[in-house]
Each structure stands twice: as structure tokens, then as C-alpha cells.
Amino acid sequence: MGTTERKHVIESCIQEKLKPVVRKIDSEAFYPLEFIKALGNAGVFQSRLPQSETLLRDTGLIEATSKTCMTTGFNLWCHLAAATYLRRSGNPYLRESVLPLLEDGRLRGGTGLSNPMKYYAGLEKLHLKARRVPGGYSVSGQLPMVSNLGTDHWFAIIASVGESQRIMAFVPCQNENLAMKEKIGYLALNGSATYSCSFHDVFIPDEWIISEQADDYVSQIRPVFVLYQIPLGFGVTAAAAESIEKAADRQGGCNRYLPIQSIEIRDELNRLKERLHRICTSPNVAEQWKPLLQLRLEVVSLTLRAVQADMLHQGGSAYLQVSDPSRRLREAYFLANLTPTVRHLEKLLQQM
Known part of the structure; x- marks a missing residue:
């Protein structure tokens, strides 16, 4: 295609x-x-x-x-x-x-790696533990939130095997001894099919093991994990800029006096998109870890500024719960708290 x-x-x-x-x-x-x-x-x-x-x-x-x-x-x-x-x-x-x-x-597919990513950054302990059994591993523990799950869904996990080994596996939701409870009532993202997942001696056969050396494997997939989050902010920011432009003539055109206008949002968005393009086309994306983290952090900042400006430009109509600007505002706050969160990103960057 x-x-x-x-x-x-x-x-x-x-x-x-x-x-x-x-x-x-x-x-x-x-x-x-x-x-x-x-x-x-x-x-x-x-x-x-x-x-x-x-x-x-x-x-x-x-x-x-x-x-x-x-x-x-x-x-x-x-x-x-x-x-x-x-x-x-x-x-x-x-x-x-x-x-x-x-x-x-x-x-x-889902990605149950929020807790492992925090573990590798020194923020949390691993929630899942595994022990070797004939033909695979037995896994126990609980993941409080895993998204994009359902009947015909699989998701990734990382579990510790003793003190020195971590394994990464891909697990179907319909699995004996795996209990799932849907999580809703969030400020945003309630349609993301998010569940808490409790493992009670769940058998993971060897054919479901992504890697028996997860410590090394995570360093390979972590850059793409972060890279794919960046366009979430791009899309919301572009929609906010477009919304601001549609509101230009409201109340006699007084929106032009507001400090943040769509042109500066679009200019910065284009600069950030050019940086992502360079990273995507670089010979080795894994070597772009620090630029990726910095870009991810800057995207959150721009997205938050864009959606808040959109609320002001749209005025009272934006404050309806069902309005597109209010939805984007809530989505942007989710992006700020999606692993790696803003504080997680700040820690990683300052330790480099």
C-alpha cells in the first residue's frame, strides 16, 4: 500500500x-x-x-x-x-x-509496561513475580492499570524471576487464573478499555516468552515505546490550533488580544514534528534516547498550552462537558501523566 x-x-x-x-x-x-x-x-x-x-x-x-x-x-x-x-x-x-x-x-494488543518502565527508572518495584515450572513460568501479582484489553486481546508483561532475572511475556486476556476488572471514572480516556489485572499462578508457556533477558530487551524497545506517544500530543495540538482558528471572529474578533494564537502553536508544532521525523529516519533510533525524552517532554508542554488556549478562545461553549475543547483539555492532562510522566521524564533527563 x-x-x-x-x-x-x-x-x-x-x-x-x-x-x-x-x-x-x-x-x-x-x-x-x-x-x-x-x-x-x-x-x-x-x-x-x-x-x-x-x-x-x-x-x-x-x-x-x-x-x-x-x-x-x-x-x-x-x-x-x-x-x-x-x-x-x-x-x-x-x-x-x-x-x-x-x-x-x-x-x-496491550502494553502492560507502565510498572516495568517505572521499575527501570528506579521509581517502583516490579509488581509481578515469576517462577520457573515445567514448560514455562508461573506468574503472580497485580498490575493496577493495563489498557486496550478485551476478549480478543493480548498484552505484554515483565516479571522478576528471583533477584537477578526478569522475563518479558505476551499474555492473552482469556487466561486461567487471570482476573480482570474494568477501570472507569477517570477524568478522560474512559474508552481505552483499561483493566486491573490480577495474576494468581498464571501459567505462561515458553512459546509466549518475548525474552528471558528483559533487562537487555527493554533497552531495545523502550525508545519506540516513547516515540509512539509523541504523535498523541501532535494530534491534540493540531486539533486545538484548528479550533482556535474557527473561533477567530467570535465577540467582535476580541480573541486576537489573547496572548497565545494558533500561528505560534502551529510553528512550534511543525518544529517538533521535524525533530520527530529526524529521529524516525536516523540509522539507530535506540541511540536517540535522550532526544526522544526531551521531545516527549516538550510535546506535553505544547499540548497543554494549546488546549488551555483553545478553552479561552472558544469561551463559554467550551465549558460544556461534551464540548471538543473540554475533551481535549482532559486528554492533554492524561498525556502529561502517561508513563513516562512529566516527573518521570524530568528525572530521567536530569540523571543523564
Whole structure:
């Protein structure tokens, strides 16, 4: 599928499968399953491209989706991050049998790595523990929040095996001794299919193991984990800038006196997008760890400024709970607290 055709497919899916249900996603915790399936069925998730082209394709998809609904963009981030884990795994079963199902829309993927990413930054202890048993591992513990889960979903985990080893695995939601409870009532992102996951001696066969040396493996996939979050902010920021422009003539054009205007938001957004493009096309993305963290932090800052400016430009109509500006405001605060959070990012950058 060429770039032009892919953009047309994505835009058609957004118009037909996503836009009609955005308010339902936000207010009723509706999960946009048909949109995600449609993208997979159209071949948008396939991985037959060089790495740089895959990164540019996926970040473009997340940005375009997030411009309409960041909850759904976040679901795509979960799914595409999960696909990345399998693409880079040495496990032939996961690469040859499970990955194709993620790429063609028959399965969805989640990424239960919030706690492990905090563990590797020295912020938390690992919540899951594993012990070796015949044919695999037995895992116990609890993950308080894992998103993009459901009946036909798998998700990644990392568990400690004693003091010196960590394993990374890919686990189906329909698993004996795995208890899941849906989490809703959040300020935003209630349609993200987020669950708490309790493991009670859950058997993980060897064919589900992504890596038995998770410490080394995480350093390979962590840059893409962060990189795919950046276009979440791009999409929300672009939508806020567009909303500001539509409100230019309100109340006699007095919005022009407000300190933040769409032109400066768009100028900074374009600069940040150019930096992401350079990272995506660099020979070794893993070597771009510090620039990625800095870019991720700056994107949060711009997104927060953009959505708050949009609230002021739109005025009273923005303060309706069902308004697009108020939804984007809540989405932006979620982005600020998505692992790695702002304080997590600040710590990592200051320790480099």
C-alpha cells in the first residue's frame, strides 16, 4: 500500500468508523473496536516496510487518529507498541503465529509496561513475580492499570524471576487464573478499555516468552515505546490550533488580544514534528534516547498550552462537558501523566 492510498484509507476509517462515536467514547466509555478492526483489515498495521518507514507510518496514524480522538490514538499506541515487541522478539511462535493476527485486525494488543518502565527508572518495584515450572513460568501479582484489553486481546508483561532475572511475556486476556476488572471514572480516556489485572499462578508457556533477558530487551524497545506517544500530543495540538482558528471572529474578533494564537502553536508544532521525523529516519533510533525524552517532554508542554488556549478562545461553549475543547483539555492532562510522566521524564533527563 502506497503512502497516498494509506492516508486515504486512514481518513476514510476516521470519518466512517471513529467520528460518529467520539462523544460516546468520551462519555460512555465506549471502546472503538470497529475502527481498530477496520484499520487492521485494510492492512494499515502490516510490517513489510523498512524500520524508518514503519515508524513514520505508525506515528502518522496515531497523530491523525488523535486529532479526532486521543483515547483512540492511545489505544493504537498500545496496539502498535505491542506489535513492536513481537517484531523484535527472537520467539518464532510470537512472530509467525501471533504477530500476523495483530497486524490483520483479528487480535488487539496491550502494553502492560507502565510498572516495568517505572521499575527501570528506579521509581517502583516490579509488581509481578515469576517462577520457573515445567514448560514455562508461573506468574503472580497485580498490575493496577493495563489498557486496550478485551476478549480478543493480548498484552505484554515483565516479571522478576528471583533477584537477578526478569522475563518479558505476551499474555492473552482469556487466561486461567487471570482476573480482570474494568477501570472507569477517570477524568478522560474512559474508552481505552483499561483493566486491573490480577495474576494468581498464571501459567505462561515458553512459546509466549518475548525474552528471558528483559533487562537487555527493554533497552531495545523502550525508545519506540516513547516515540509512539509523541504523535498523541501532535494530534491534540493540531486539533486545538484548528479550533482556535474557527473561533477567530467570535465577540467582535476580541480573541486576537489573547496572548497565545494558533500561528505560534502551529510553528512550534511543525518544529517538533521535524525533530520527530529526524529521529524516525536516523540509522539507530535506540541511540536517540535522550532526544526522544526531551521531545516527549516538550510535546506535553505544547499540548497543554494549546488546549488551555483553545478553552479561552472558544469561551463559554467550551465549558460544556461534551464540548471538543473540554475533551481535549482532559486528554492533554492524561498525556502529561502517561508513563513516562512529566516527573518521570524530568528525572530521567536530569540523571543523564
